[in-house]
Structure formats: C-alpha cells, structure tokens
Amino acid sequence: MNSKKTMTLNLTDQEMRVLEELSAQKDLSKTAILRQALKLYQLVDLKLAEGGKLFFEDQKKEKAELMVL
Amino acid sequence: MREVIQLFDNAAKKLVDAELFDEVTVEHFLETQKKWRPIVKDAAQQLYRAGADVGSIPQHFHWDWTSKEADLRVLAFTFFGISCGGELQGLMKLATVGHVARHPEQKGKPIVYVDYLETAPWNIKVLTQAQGKNSRFGAVGSRLIEAAVRKSQEEGFKGRLALHSLPSSEPFYIETCGMTALERDPAKQNLVWCEFTPEQAETFLS
Amino acid sequence: MKMNRDQAWVQKKAQQEDGCFVSVGGLVNALEKPAQAAASVTPIKVAFARFVQLARRERKLYLEQFAAKVDIDLVELMNIEKDERYIPALRTVHQIAKFLKVPEQKLMALAGLLKAKDATFQTAALKFAARSESVEKLSEEEHAALEEYINFLCEP
Secondary structure (H helix, E strand, O other): OOOOOOOOOOOOHHHHHHHHHHHHHHOOOHHHHHHHHHHHHHHHHHHHHOOOOOEEEOOOOOEEEOOOO | OEEEEEEEEOOOOEEEEEEEEOOOOHHHHHHHHHHHHHHHHHHHHHHHHOOOOHHHOOOOOOOOHHHHHHHHHOOOEEEEEEEEOOEEEEEEEEEOOOOEOOOOOOOOOEOEEEEEEEEOHHHOHHHHHHOOOOOOEEOHHHHHHHHHHHHHHHOOOOOOEEEEEOHHHHHHHHHHOOOEEEEEEHHHOOEEEEEEOHHHHHHHHO | OOOOOOHHHHHHHHHHHOOOOOOEOOOOOOOOOOOOOOOOOOHHHHHHHHHHHHHHHHOOOOHHHHHHHHOOOHHHHHHHHHOOOOOOOHHHHHHHHHHHOOOHHHHHHHHOOOOOOOHHHHHHHHHHHHHHHHHHHOOHHHHHHHHHHHHHHHOO
C-alpha cells in the first residue's frame, strides 16, 4: 500500500498560482494539496454516484446545489 | 504497511511483540463482529444490571465495523489495526480529508480526524472486571493514537489530530494524552471536540 | 511508519491507559444524520418518549431486551425513555418503527426528526402524552393520595 509511483504534472500559470496560494494558506506542500484534492474528488464522486447531492449553504442558510464532476 | 510494535502483556507483566498494519480488510471487520461484539454486549448488560453509572457502560457495544466496508476503498479514509497472538487487538478509522483544526492557534489548517477507534473488549479493564477477569494487553489505544499522529505528520499536517470524545473517555484524551478540549459539538451529539496541536502531538510521542 | 521503540514509553502509556475507555466513535449511529442540539420539551417529544416506553412495557420487555430485539443502542434507548429533550438518531427511529410496525415517517415526526405537517398530528400527540403521563406516573399510593386531596378540595 505504501509503494509510490511518480508522475509529471503540467500546470498553467494560473493553476500553479492557485496551487502555491493554497499551499501557503494551508501550510501544506504542493504535493500534499494535490493529494488532498484527489481524495476529496473521489469522496464526492462516490457520494454523487450513490445518488447524493452536494450543496453549499451560505450564511443566510440558503442552499445552492453544486454541479460538479 | 506492517510494522512490529510492543504492547504490554498484563498477565506476563512484560512487553510483547505485536503488529501494526494498515491493510485492514473486511475479514478484520467480521472478526470484530464474531469475537468482540458478543463480549462487549454481555459486559454492558452485566454492568447495567449491576446498576453501574450510565457513563461507565460502554456506548460502543452495538457498533458494526462491517458497515464501513465501502470506506476501505476510499482514499480519504485510512484504517489501522493491531494484532497480537494471532488476534485483532484494536482497530481505527481515520479521515484525512474534510476536517480542519478549531484550536485558535491552528484554525483552518488541515487535520487528521479519528472517526472510529475500538480496542478488543478483553483489553478494557472495566469490561473484564465485570466478568471477573484481568485485562490482557495494555497501551493498545495509545499505540493507535500514536499511529494517527504519525499519519498526520506523513500527510504534512504536522501531527494535528482531532476526535470527538465519548464522555467516559474525556479523562484519557484530555488529561492523559494532553489534548485540548475545545467545545461541545451540537453537530455530534454534544460530544467534546478534542485536538492535538503539533506541539502537543510531539509531547505525546516523546 | 517508525513507531516508538522506547520500552519505557510503551510501559508508561500502558499504565496511563489502564482502566480507561479509549473508544472513539460517539453513539452507535454517529455515521448517520447528526443529532441536533437538545431541543426544548414539547408535547410531541413527550409523546415519543411515552410511546416507546409503553410499547416496550406492553411487550413485557426490559430495556436491554427491547434494545437487543430492535438492534439499537441500550444507552440511547434509556435516553429516549428518560430524557424528553433527547433527539434520537435516524437509524434508531427506523429500527423502532420496523419493530413496532408503525409508519416510519410518522414516528420520525414524533421523534422530532421531521416536521409534523398538520395540526391533527400535533393534537393527537398532545392527547396521547397527556393520557400516558397520567397512566405512568400514578402508583396506587399516589392515586390514593390524589383521591384524598380531591375529597379535601371538594369539602364544603
């Protein structure tokens, strides 16, 4: 389970900027941010596949469905 | 991952080798249903009949690890188990996504969350005493918490760890482990959210 | 992972953990819809507590027997019957509805997990709570005391 594989990732300037900002904000390496993103993507994907829906609730408690994936 | 660790054998009064692993399977879950569950239920009923305080009756005797089978394939979740003497001694489920620190000094930073942790009932003194026996192995829970802290470090979260403590476990997590009790969480049955900062995690490990 | 190999550390942890509950996971249904904060007592909540208790007693079951048959957490069952502010987990109400063969949605509304849509539901719950309260609370001694007091109040 712990054997690791390496891949090369090409990002646009904007994508790299966002990655660097998140890395600084979250105090995580860029690699850690991308691994978190992958985990979140899979988790959301599974829930949607089960028929669930993903909502954001704003401060007024109004829900907006997030159309993703 | 498989690693040899030590537990304390209460009968032999010495340290013995055990195994920490992350390749938890549904067979381990079935083992908890077959071997742990009946003992926990029985001990809980005995305690209840003896008029024990509600807080000392284990609240996990109806847990069903097999219901978490689908989570074994989800990257966001990591499972750890400890086995010794050919038997499962402890099991833990961690979430490495979806939770952030609430401690004022760590607010918003990613954190590993202990979703579930259970030690085999023969390792829990309160339960074995209800059946007139001694507990078998010591430090099982602590070794699982240690694994959780090290997982947090591996993820780049610097040892940050959080859990919602059962009322009967608050003394262990807050006083013994040294976690900070931050707030009662109405979203989680008013259980107390406890957290390790990176410094507290290091203190626990040393 | 490089776990701690210091024997003194392991022994210290074993000593500190001795006699402690270290389980994590909340009440048995923690994975389901999270329970809301404790609600104020309403007739509907009182009715739910009474309903579960009377249904259990009608079947001549002790708490632990009922919990085992219904496959729910014993401590949660105790909270349902004894704490009228307690909000049970979804799975628990589902299991009770299944066992008692009552409509799940209506029992969820009674438990405070769903909004009761019409006034007749609330009225029926209020009536039941009032009637079951009187049946549960009065022992023979209390009943005799009440009769005596009523006689006293009615004296010219």
